[in-house]
Amino acid sequence: MSPEKRADLKGFSTRSVHAGESRDKYANAITTPVVQSSVFVFDDTAEMKQYVAGKKNRLEYGRYGNPTQRVAEEKLAALEEAQDALLFATGMAAVTTALLAFLSGGDHLVVTDDCYRKTRVFSETTLARLGVETTFVRAGDCEALADAMRKNTKVVLAESPTNPHLYIVDLARAAEITARNGAKLLVDSTFATPYNQQPLKLGADLVIHSGTKYLGGHNDLLAGVVLGAEQVVGPVRDLQGQLGPTIDPHCAYLLLRGLKTLALRVDKHNKNGLAIARFLENHPKIERVYYPGLDTHPDHEVAKKQMRGFGGVVSFLVKDGLEKTLLFIDSLTLPYLGPSLGGVESLVYHPATLTFNDLSKAEREKLGITDNLVRYAAGIEDEEDIIADLEQALRTI
Numbered sequence: 001m002s003p004e005k006r007a008d009l010k011g012f013s014t015r016s017v018h019a020g021e022s023r024d025k026y027a028n029a030i031t032t033p034v035v036q037s038s039v040f041v042f043d044d045t046a047e048m049k050q051y052v053a054g055k056k057n058r059l060e061y062g063r064y065g066n067p068t069q070r071v072a073e074e075k076l077a078a079l080e081e082a083q084d085a086l087l088f089a090t091g092m093a094a095v096t097t098a099l100l101a102f103l104s105g106g107d108h109l110v111v112t113d114d115c116y117r118k119t120r121v122f123s124e125t126t127l128a129r130l131g132v133e134t135t136f137v138r139a140g141d142c143e144a145l146a147d148a149m150r151k152n153t154k155v156v157l158a159e160s161p162t163n164p165h166l167y168i169v170d171l172a173r174a175a176e177i178t179a180r181n182g183a184k185l186l187v188d189s190t191f192a193t194p195y196n197q198q199p200l201k202l203g204a205d206l207v208i209h210s211g212t213k214y215l216g217g218h219n220d221l222l223a224g225v226v227l228g229a230e231q232v233v234g235p236v237r238d239l240q241g242q243l244g245p246t247i248d249p250h251c252a253y254l255l256l257r258g259l260k261t262l263a264l265r266v267d268k269h270n271k272n273g274l275a276i277a278r279f280l281e282n283h284p285k286i287e288r289v290y291y292p293g294l295d296t297h298p299d300h301e302v303a304k305k306q307m308r309g310f311g312g313v314v315s316f317l318v319k320d321g322l323e324k325t326l327l328f329i330d331s332l333t334l335p336y337l338g339p340s341l342g343g344v345e346s347l348v349y350h351p352a353t354l355t356f357n358d359l360s361k362a363e364r365e366k367l368g369i370t371d372n373l374v375r376y377a378a379g380i381e382d383e384e385d386i387i388a389d390l391e392q393a394l395r396t397i
């Protein structure tokens with residue numbers, strides 16, 4: 001579908017349902033088929049020649065894309081209002097391939113701290129081994145970002161909201177600082193989704209999402225996506241063709257299905273997140289709540305300016321230390337205990353135990369991962385039930 005046609009689909013949910021989908025589908029089906037094929041064959045050598053010369057837009061081999069994936073990419077591009085989109089097998093494949101596409105030995109990378117754990121590990125180990133130096137700056141501190149820029153800074157990778165503290169980066173300011181330095185701004189917008197935030201409109205060069213979270217939305221798939229102008233996505237696509245972390249056709253189908261209800265789900269996640277944050281903020285057994293929708297959050301004004309809603313993830317500190325925190329988590333009956341976020345089922349987890357267990361307590365605390373930190377990723381259950389469950393669990397401690 002051409003970008004002009006995409007613009008005809010004005011509303012976000014209309015685009016969620018219809019963008020990228022041809023009306024003329026295999027066997028008159030209403031849904032996009034899962035095209036389970038690794039090869040896409042040619043009629044004759046003349047067609048092959050046309051294709052190689054770029055005169056025919058079609059597929060060739062599954063590592064370079066499949067038809068179900070293409071439809072999901074069109075839909076995502078329409079939702080993020082991006083010229084181009086490229087899907088990956090996982091969010092980390094999207095993050096690492098994008099970084100490798102734009103960085104070489106001797107280059108400098110700036111990453112906002114409080115970032116996804118494996119993104120930090122990739123910068124500190126693999127990129128360091130290849131001769132790329134990384135500076136971490138406090139998310140939300142644009143002065144620190146400006147100070148960190150060097151002549152050889154090629155990429156700034158910002159997450160907003162961040163994980164797990166839900167800090168907010170002023171994306172328009174970050175884009176301006178990055179562009180002034182001739183670098184590229186990549187934004188991991190997973191926690192926001194294209195429904196809550198559109199970094200490209202604020203000047204970002206590339207948006208990245210883990211599709212595993214809100215985009216898929218049902219805790220049943222792994223996916224990643226990068227979105228931006230064709231000339232920015234192009235080098236990432238070339239490198240994906242070499243590295244091979246392509247999305248599987250069936251997974252692309254599940255993602256397509258999830259995307260159709262994105263706005264409905266995210267509205268509910270936003271509502272639940274805010275309700276949980278408000279409830280916990282006033283609870284005597286809670287020390288502190290991190291949620292950008294609260295007016296006590298340090299980045300609330302920036303969040304309001306650049307976001308439609310604030311998402312379903314709420315992090316908070318339980319009073320009186322580790323034992324009480326673990327007892328509280330184990331007393332919850334509604335959420336599942338585990339990592340991840342963005343699915344219909346609520347999930348709760350203890351970052352210090354699961355994700356940061358390889359660090360010493362002192363190292364964890366430097367990252368703000370204290371023993372009493374809990375991350376609650378609200379699903380789409382009813383707000384009253386989530387709050388009642390939190391209330392009874394807090395009574396046990």
Ligand SMILES: *Cc1c(COP(=O)(O)O)cnc(C)c1O
Nearest residue numbers: 090091092116188190210212223
């Ligand atoms: C989950 C997540 C990733 C990694 O995505 P996977 O699909 O698990 O590989 C990257 N960034 C953020 C912010 C995430 O939440």
